[in-house]
Amino acid sequence: MDSLSDNLTQETVPCLFINIYHPEEEESNVFRFINFNEQQTYKAHEMVTFGRKDTCNIQLNHTRASRLQFQIQAFLKADISGLQFEIKNLSDKFSLYVNGQELRYLQKQLLPWKCILTFTEFQFYLEQEGGETVDEFAVAIKKSSLSLCQGKGPRFPSQIEPPYLNEQHNPQEPVEVDEDLDQYMSS
Numbered sequence: 444m445d446s447l448s449d450n451l452t453q454e455t456v457p458c459l460f461i462n463i464y465h466p467e468e469e470e471s472n473v474f475r476f477i478n479f480n481e482q483q484t485y486k487a488h489e490m491v492t493f494g495r496k497d498t499c500n501i502q503l504n505h506t507r508a509s510r511l512q513f514q515i516q517a518f519l520k521a522d523i524s525g526l527q528f529e530i531k532n533l534s535d536k537f538s539l540y541v542n543g544q545e546l547r548y549l550q551k552q553l554l555p556w557k558c559i560l561t562f563t564e565f566q567f568y569l570e571q572e573g574g575e576t577v578d579e580f581a582v583a584i585k586k587s588s589l590s591l592c593q594g595k596g597p598r599f600p601s602q603i604e605p606p607y608l609n610e611q612h613n614p615q616e617p618v619e620v621d622e623d624l625d626q627y628m629s630s
Contacts, residue, residue: 456484456581457526457574459491459515464566464587465505474586476502482583487526489518491582494533507563509534513546515554517580525573526580528554537562559591566591605620 455519465473494512531551532539560567579627
């Protein structure tokens with residue numbers, strides 16, 4: 444009976460869905476160290492780091508990525524009940540752009556619910572899905588075969604129709620992660 448009541452009261456986990464793209468992926472295998480289509484769970488106090496260094500959670504195999512490029516960290520805000528995320532540029536060589544807004548070395552900002560991150564030729568589309576727990580969060584990464592940007596500048600979230608999202612879903616409302624993750628992984 445306890446396992447049944449545990450299943451009924453289990454809190455949903457916030458999730459960051461990330462689509463990544465680099466034009467040289469086919470030739471250079473830029474993302475060879477990334478486990479695609481697998482959800483990784485992190486404790487809320489852990490930071491998710493992106494870069495070339497082998498200690499990074501998301502390792503980028505390209506010389507135009509810094510050893511430590513950027514990090515995403517969860518936090519709680521006093522007037523909001525769920526986890527929020529901030530992004531910080533750790534590269535003193537390359538600026539990071541969040542929806543076209545430049546973040547220089549050691550600058551950080553609140554991560555929007557939907558955003559495009561770019562630096563050098565790297566492109567990331569991030570979308571947050573809210574959850575009830577504040578103890579952990581999940582990250583699911585998918586490789587895009589098409590550029591997330593068009594023309595000279597990035598497409599911003601209002602112009603993007605990611606293939607794995609249900610258009611009726613409000614990303615600020617909690618949803619069972621495994622249900623959306625199955626939809627995300629199959630697309």
